[in-house]
Amino acid sequence: MNMNTQPIIFDGHNDLLTRLWLSAAGDPVHDFIHGTLPGHLDLQRCRQAGWMGGLFSIFLPPYAYVKNNHPEKLSSSSNLNSDSDSDSDFTPQQVIDICCTQLQLAQQLQDRSEGLIQICTTLAQIKACQHNQQLAIVLHLEGAEALAIKPELLDVFYDAGLRSIGPLWNRKTIFGDGLNASFPHSPDTGSGLTKQGKDLILECHKKQMLIDVSHMNERAFWDTLEIINQPIVATHSNAHALCPQARNLTDRQLAAIKDSGGLVGVNFDVAFLRSDGQRDTQTSLDVIVDHLAYLVDHLGEDQVGFGSDFDGCLLPDELADASDMDKLLERMQQRHFSNELIEKITAKNWFKVLDKIWQ
Template sequence: MSVPVFDGHNDLLLKLWRARPEDRDRIWLEGDGAGHLDLPRMIKGGFAGGFFAIYIPSPPGGGDLDKAMDSPPYDFPLPEMIEVADAQPVALAMAGILMRMERVSGGRFRIVRSVAEIRDCMAKGVIAAIMHIEGAEAIGADLDALYAFHAMGLRSVGPVWSRPTLFGHGVPFRFPGVPDTGEGLTDAGKDFVRACNALKIMVDLSHLNEKGFDDVARISDAPLVATHSNAHAISASTRNLTDRQLAVIRESGGMVGLNYATCFLREDGKRSEDMTWEPMLRHLDHLIEKVGEDGVGLGSDFDGAQVPAPLGDVTGLPAFQQAMAEHQYGTALIEKLCHGNWLRVLERTWGG
């Protein structure tokens, strides 16, 4: 089967930023046979759109995280905070890459700022892109840059990646572990959430530690959303959400996007791609049980993580949907998981 998929998170901008500038258009428009996403494969896989992350990579050093994830247990300390002056040029470059992707796409890719625009894109077969920031290092405590990025099209932001910012604290990469790993939002972080609410920018809870999560829940007037997180009850990673957190999200009318990263799916916490569809379906079952059929979507982490071998890349989405159908998910539920729930929560968050 093939249902259009609106996805909660990808790191294609990071992949393109790391490529030689003269190669970026070719990688985007034609593909290079690497990673998970490019325009031809998105079209083939039924990828209708999603959140395109602007992410500031940490400086080299600190050990081989991927190697450690192959042999749990592991416990990596949080990287150092990145200064605003160092982060802003990278964030602006990635925003520019996203805008260029739109410009060179021949009308097949569009940056969107409303649900009406997403629906229009889906009706016309145009891929809809939400500008998202994962880790707000490029925004200073004065929040001026938040308004500038909003004017560029920013409609979703995570206050942290898995390192501290001026606004709060991320969880370290630890398995086994719990998300209660440090202090909550700073005073600047609380102001940040209020400003995002006023601008109708979605606040992403993925990577935020538990006390920060609770602070956002107390402050925010929008549905609570974790764009790419899984169930801690199944895989005891610090990155996954406890049943208590899932209940808070459900109470807010929010949602969770299933993360395809193997290390957050597997019970043993390993990074190995050698797995069946079963862990993905098991997490979906648990998330649906705890958050409800209207509160679960997909948040792939394409081009930012190792994904299960049966999926491979974005062209594996129809096979994933077939696995859902064979798991006795009906067509209506599959449509909610693949795009309907994202449109619902964004409509509530952004308005109209």
């Protein structure tokens, strides 16, 4: 790159903790710390790329995915319906155990890293990680199924460092319908937030947590804007005008995020980038830059970041993992993104919005 130094990268979304939980054997925490973990992220590759951390998701994968790909994770003693492929077949205790285990994995990353990894709850801690060349973990709960079963877990998770939540994922819960639709589709896929969903968001708002709208349908999105007074953040979403996936944001939604002082983190998953919605890894990095440029045009230079979805997405071939981030930065330069704008997108905009929410 032509920049004097490669900019640091703070990323709005990854699924590393879920990948660690799904690892079938061995010691995945050791493998991450010592640079041998399969997937998109490990400590060695992160440090090589200047990828200094971001929002790490605690996530309940679809039951059918776990059953078909990681059956060892399903206890034979659990009350499971082995003939069903629905997402509702985890027992309530399994839902809680899966989320709590991922929280424990984050704590193990910190405790076993000899000071190289830190769970952060303030911007000052994140910037200290930047100064000390540590990996900064901000804990994020993607989908609140565990809280539907045991609401007091919100306080438990908060005390352990949770500072960001996406109340909904694709499934319907007591909090709302989630967002699930075939391609192409508008974000208007169902009812908005339930009373329990609004109550949960208000409780998280009181705790000054980031509220992620990335998996909200359009009605839930507008419900959220009506009940909280803080920057609205979509941690890993793209422009619906360029890729009409239901989970991407319309121009009207982008205008509302801009007015709130919020941020959109661009998702690197090819299905949310391509105009045809295809899961085709032969996708140019220019498509990521197209979404970045579109969002900058609609939100301004201070309200766009990265939300890669590393370890939870299908990446373009040119971007095999975090160690290839320099290729994306070079493509941004080639597309006439200034060094100042690149530094904003890679980290400074995330720092700015987190500071607004957490102050």
